[in-house]
Amino acid sequence: MTVLLRVLAVSALGLSLNACVYGYVKSAYTGEPLYGAGVMVSGTCTGSGCFSSTLNGEATNAEGFFVFDAYGNQHGPDKVKYITPFPGEEAISLFIGHSGHDDVMLYHRPRYESVTQDGQEYLVSNVQTVYLCGAGTPDSDFDGVCDDAESIYGTNPNSRDTDGDRISDFAELYGYGGVDLRYYGANPLKKDVFVEVDYYANRKPSQSAIDKVVAAFANAPVSNPDGTTGIALHVVLDSQIEDVDANPNLSSNWTDFDVIKAKYFPARRAPFFHYALFANTLNSGTSTGLSRGLPGHDFMVTLGAWPTPGGTELQQAGALMHQLGHNLGLQHGGNESTNYKPNYLSVMNDTYQVIGLRVDGVDGTLDYSRLRIASVNEGSLSEPNAFAPLLLSTEADLSHYGVNIQGSWRMGNASANLDFSGNGVISPGIVSLDFNGDGDTLDTVNASQNDWVALAYSGAGSIGDPHLGASLNMVAASAFLVPPDRVEQCLTAPGAKK
Known part of the structure; x- marks a missing residue:
């Protein structure tokens, strides 16, 4: 019987087809299959073999297969x-045990794939192999994953959060609280950031805009325990807000935002997912959006009153990356609130938020700062020498970057022959320029940081699951650098300063 015929047959019985859920159970000590392990599944069961509608079990065979x-x-x-998951839930739960071993509870959101066996086609969803720990075996970091299992998974037995992304190894391996993080791509050996995006009608960000930000994080100069670089950004484009709930003009006190969040954002995701809302406008203005504290858990993107309502692809991507950067602890000047710093090459600088950086002559590159650049004095600028790198950054690094000052791309690059004044001539002597528009050239612009190594993954204490336990003091909940009621609205359209 083909899958199609099976679907028709099941439909005729009034049943909902969710195909085989299967997996393997093995010993964490030997790596060998465990025969007779019990697997109890909690979810909606429909079919002739169900002994209850909500709780059912199977046992593993000699190959550890269930x-x-x-x-x-x-x-x-x-x-x-x-x-199938219970109504309103997104995953089934599996309670796995075997005599002489510690039990494991994991969450599985089925991801069905088509396979052919003996000429028949089936839809199957594979639960990750579970390695059960012998009762009483060492668990040095007390994270619920014994040292033997951590050796197989490659995680650090002395750290509850091997990759340092503020999500425990246990949660990334087995899920937590009804959320199967592996379904979304979690890896305990590579830093993960999760974002749920909901949106108003006609304000849905394009997938290509989201892909630009995902690619920017993937290219980040951040090392991981698995030997790779980059951060895995998982953006779940989730629900369209119903018109009746979509306040066309949000306020910065977050009250109307909270009404929407309470209805559309599942509370079970809160320990892992930032929550983003692509809405219309904020405070009747043209701000690109607002972060709920720095660092924080929530943010909004509000491009409804821009020349292209809802924003162009690059504007959507830049605003998304900018507001997420605030959630990750970055300010408009990186480690300070000073905006429009000429020596700060980052989409967190409103100069570059919606146009991107110029790298190797190509415009529109989305990136946080990966350079440390020395301070500059408004009254003592050298166009031939441009900016100076600080430790771990080099002149060669700076030479890749163009510089936009006061809305204009300047001749030269960040390393040399930079036309600060914009007159088309590289002056050999000292020049001055009022960067901040305060009417004088007496100010010093502070050095810029490498943003990627300064990210705060904790969301001011809102991101993180209970399996982090006592090790929370090792990845301490970051206090607000800027509390929610003190965060400023971001860039206004088009290119105007606040």
Whole structure:
């Protein structure tokens, strides 16, 4: 019987088809299959083999294999079990145990793939292999994953958060609180950032805009325990806000935002996901949006009153990356609130937020600062020498970057022959320029930081699951650098300063 015919047959019975859920259980000590391990699944069960509608079990065979069989070819046609999450939930839970071993609870959100076996096609969803720990075996970091299992998974037995992204190894391996993080791509050996994006009608960001930001994080100069570089940004483009709930003009006191969040953002995701709302306008203005504290958990993007309502692809991407950067602890000057710093090459600088950086002559590059650049004095500028790098950054690094000052791309680059004054001539002597528009050239602009190594993943204490436990003091909850009621609205359209 083909899958199509199976679907038709199931539909005729009024049943909901969710195909086989299967996996393997092995010993963390030996790596060998465990025979007779019990797997109890909590979810909605429909089919002839269900012994209750909500709780069902299977046992592993000699290969450590278990399956909740939707087709009847494993346990017989009278033992069919269709397992789906409970209404309103996104994952089923599996309680796995074996005599002499510690139990494991994991969450699994089925991701079905088509496979062919013996000429028949099936839809199957693979639960990750679970390595059960012997009862009482060492768990040096007390994270619920014994040292033997951590050796197999490659995680650090002395750290509850091997990759330092403020999500425990346990949660990234097994999920927590009804959320299967592996479904979204979590890896305990690579830094992950999760964002749920909801949106008003006609304000949905394009997938290509989201992809630009995901690529920027993937290219980040950040090392990981698995030997890779970059940060895995997982953006879940989730729900369109119903018109009746979509206040066309949000306020910066977050009250109307909270009404929407309470209805559309599942509380179970809160320990892991930042929450973003692509709305219309903020405070009747043209600000690109607002972050709820620095660092923080929530942010809004508000491009409804821009010349292209809702923003162009680059504007959407830049605003998303900018507001997320605030959630990750970055200010308009990196480590300070000073905006429009000429020596700060980052989308956090409103100069570059919606136009991107110029790198190797190509405009529109989205990036946080990956350079440390020395301070500059308004009254003592050298156009031939441009900016000076600080430790770990080099002149060669600076030479890749163009510089935009006061809305204009200047001839030269950040390393040499930079036309600060914009007159088209590289002056050999000292020049001056009022960068901040205060009417004098007496100010010193502070040095800029490498943003990527300064990210705060904790969301001011809002990101993180209980399995971090006592090690929370090692990745301490960051206090607000800027509390929610003190965060300024960001860049206004088009290119005007606040």
